Amino acid sequence: MSPGGPSMVVSGQLYPRPDRPSSLTPDTAVISPQDPTLLIGSSLQATCSVHGDLQGPTAEGLYWTLNGRRLPPELSRMLNASTLALALANLNGSRQQSGDNLVCHAQDGSILAGSCLYVGLPPEKPFNISCWSKNMKDLTCRWTPGAHGETFLHTNYSLKYKLRWYGQDNTCEEYHTVGPHSCHIPKDLALFTPYEIWVEATNRLGSARSDVLTLDILDVVTTDPPPDVHVSRVGGLEDQLSVRWVSPPALKDFLFQAKYQIRYRVEDSVDWKVVDDVSNQTSCRLAGLKPGTVYFVQVRCNPFGIYGSKKAGIWSEWSHPTAASTPRSGEHPNMPSSGPVRRELKQFLGWLKKHAYCSNLSFRLYDQWRAWMQKSHKTRNQDEGILPSGRRSSARGPAR
Amino acid sequence: MLACLCTVLWHLPAVPALNRTGDPGPGPSIQKTYDLTRYLEHQLRSLAGTYLNYLGPPFNEPDFNPPRLGAETLPRATVNLEVWRSLNDKLRLTQNYEAYSHLLCHLRGLNRQAAAAELRRSLAHFCTSLQGLLGSIAGVMAALGYPLPQPLPGTEPTWAPGPAHSDFLQKMDDFWLLKELQTWLWRSAKDFNRLKKKMQPPAAAVTLHLGTHGF
Numbered sequence: 001m002s003p004g005g006p007s008m009v010v011s012g013q014l015y016p017r018p019d020r021p022s023s024l025t026p027d028t029a030v031i032s033p034q035d036p037t038l039l040i041g042s043s044l045q046a047t048c049s050v051h052g053d054l055q056g057p058t059a060e061g062l063y064w065t066l067n068g069r070r071l072p073p074e075l076s077r078m079l080n081a082s083t084l085a086l087a088l089a090n091l092n093g094s095r096q097q098s099g100d101n102l103v104c105h106a107q108d109g110s111i112l113a114g115s116c117l118y119v120g121l122p123p124e125k126p127f128n129i130s131c132w133s134k135n136m137k138d139l140t141c142r143w144t145p146g147a148h149g150e151t152f153l154h155t156n157y158s159l160k161y162k163l164r165w166y167g168q169d170n171t172c173e174e175y176h177t178v179g180p181h182s183c184h185i186p187k188d189l190a191l192f193t194p195y196e197i198w199v200e201a202t203n204r205l206g207s208a209r210s211d212v213l214t215l216d217i218l219d220v221v222t223t224d225p226p227p228d229v230h231v232s233r234v235g236g237l238e239d240q241l242s243v244r245w246v247s248p249p250a251l252k253d254f255l256f257q258a259k260y261q262i263r264y265r266v267e268d269s270v271d272w273k274v275v276d277d278v279s280n281q282t283s284c285r286l287a288g289l290k291p292g293t294v295y296f297v298q299v300r301c302n303p304f305g306i307y308g309s310k311k312a313g314i315w316s317e318w319s320h321p322t323a324a325s326t327p328r329s330g331e332h333p334n335m336p337s338s339g340p341v342r343r344e345l346k347q348f349l350g351w352l353k354k355h356a357y358c359s360n361l362s363f364r365l366y367d368q369w370r371a372w373m374q375k376s377h378k379t380r381n382q383d384e385g386i387l388p389s390g391r392r393s394s395a396r397g398p399a400r
Numbered sequence: 401m402l403a404c405l406c407t408v409l410w411h412l413p414a415v416p417a418l419n420r421t422g423d424p425g426p427g428p429s430i431q432k433t434y435d436l437t438r439y440l441e442h443q444l445r446s447l448a449g450t451y452l453n454y455l456g457p458p459f460n461e462p463d464f465n466p467p468r469l470g471a472e473t474l475p476r477a478t479v480n481l482e483v484w485r486s487l488n489d490k491l492r493l494t495q496n497y498e499a500y501s502h503l504l505c506h507l508r509g510l511n512r513q514a515a516a517a518e519l520r521r522s523l524a525h526f527c528t529s530l531q532g533l534l535g536s537i538a539g540v541m542a543a544l545g546y547p548l549p550q551p552l553p554g555t556e557p558t559w560a561p562g563p564a565h566s567d568f569l570q571k572m573d574d575f576w577l578l579k580e581l582q583t584w585l586w587r588s589a590k591d592f593n594r595l596k597k598k599m600q601p602p603a604a605a606v607t608l609h610l611g612t613h614g615f
Binding site for chain 1 (some may be wrong): 453455456457458459514567569571572
């Protein structure tokens with residue numbers, strides 16, 4: 001659009017005057033073919049016919065432009081007094097999806113007629129359809145367009161679905177929900193019968209259909225990440241943190257064995273450590289951690305085997321990272337530090353580091369052992385007349 | 401050339417006239433309408449840029465000036481300066497209201513299936529804003545006690561199956577629609593600025609009075 005406001009001064013007209021008189025009426029000239037559709041690489045013969053009387057314009061001096069660029073004169077020739085022909089070969093894909101602008105101009109440059117050229121390729125078969133259902137309430141599907149994607153023409157994608165043994169085809173209506181090639185079916189989904197899902201791609205040059213994907217809603221269920229993830233210290237234990245969460249409320253009424261995964265990393269690292277195989281519980285202890293370090297922890301959920309489905313569901317997103325820090329070494333001087341005990345402790349810790357996973361049994365045992373070690377250490381100190389320091393809070397102090 | 405069905409616009413719910421006693425007058429709503437025209441002008445600049453790029457060259461070239469064909473039925477912002485100056489308030493407002501009703505109608509009829517989803521969204525958003533401008537103008541008219549223009553029987557715009565319109569001619573129509581919208585928004589800003597000045601209380605007289613007292 002031309003910059004600057006309209007002139008209100010010259011001749012009292014608000015409207016910017018055209019440079020050239022407008023000579024075009026609907027009958028002035030016509031280009032043939034009008035709005036053709038062509039395959040890339042094909043040729044085009046076009047004509048611009050001027051409807052003139054004897055005083056009117058003739059084909060003399062006419063010229064062509066394509067997308068605003070004047071075409072070389074050797075591509076045109078006059079067929080007769082009122083017709084200018086054009087020969088284009090080996091056409092490239094259209095510059096814009098609204099069509100290439102082929103224009104026939106009079107000698108003075110004014111536009112006599114125009115035609116939109118649609119040059120492209122038919123669509124290729126879409127593939128890689130994947131779908132998931134959030135809490136069994138809806139279905140979102142994604143696909144990849146045919147191998148080259150770029151057809152140069154507007155290509156319409158339509159996601160279709162139907163229940164396997166009930167004949168009616170349905171069309172998805174909410175597109176572009178998670179990217180350009182996606183669709184969301186918000187309601188009226190049936191369970192216990194598989195769906196057949198496919199994508200149809202259509203453009204001016206043809207259409208293509210993906211392979212049919214058959215799926216059961218119950219096999220592709222995902223849910224929200226577990227809410228209320230809390231990470232806290234385990235007393236004074238400097239290499240452990242306790243993670244607690246709540247099972248996703250949206251699925252709480254459905255019988256299923258949830259699976260969880262926890263991942264954690266040190267504050268300034270990008271490497272996550274993953275704890276797998278957390279089945280059907282809402283707490284876990286991380287062990288073998290570095291003392292005095294800030295950790296970020298996330299949890300995600302998989303509604304495994306929902307309603308008797310034999311398959312794993314789809315993992316939820318990770319919960320928002322929760323941070324906590326392990327106690328520093330030496331924060332609790334009651335820790336045993338004498339020779340042989342230390343050796344044994346080191347061995348135990350080493351074993352633990354290697355097998356850091358969530359097994360409540362082994363931790364209970366370990367805690368009992370540590371509590372016993374402290375007690376015996378305290379007794380030893382008292383016998384020797386050394387009183388414990390002011391920081392009397394036991395190893396089982398309030399969790400932070 | 402498309403003709404347009406827009407009975408919805410002609411039957412906007414009647415905006416009740418403001419209570420005259422102690423109210424600030426139509427001033428604030430005139431200011432609001434002025435502000436809206438500036439906002440729409442800004443919105444249109446970016447929308448038009450994107451849309452013309454979608455139409456492709458030469459439509460997006462500066463100073464492109466194709467023949468105006470079917471655009472004859474669009475309401476023209478162009479007016480002789482003296483005529484514009486001498487418009488009474490009612491006529492000034494009515495012309496604005498009728499113009500945007502028609503323009504909105506044409507905008508809504510733009511069937512651009514091939515445009516990217518984002519462009520279609522911008523168009524829809526602009527239509528909503530334009531509808532807001534119409535409501536604002538209606539508010540000013542009601543505050544000043546002018547009736548909203550009603551379509552005369554027979555002149556009411558209706559759908560007529562237009563002649564088969566080539567894609568290129570349609571592109572030219574789209575171009576002129578955007579151009580006319582731009583011109584109208586420029587003009588409306590001046591229309592409402594003029595109305596604003598007219599509605600301002602004459603403060604000058606009071607100052608003079610105080611001045612003479614001092615002598």
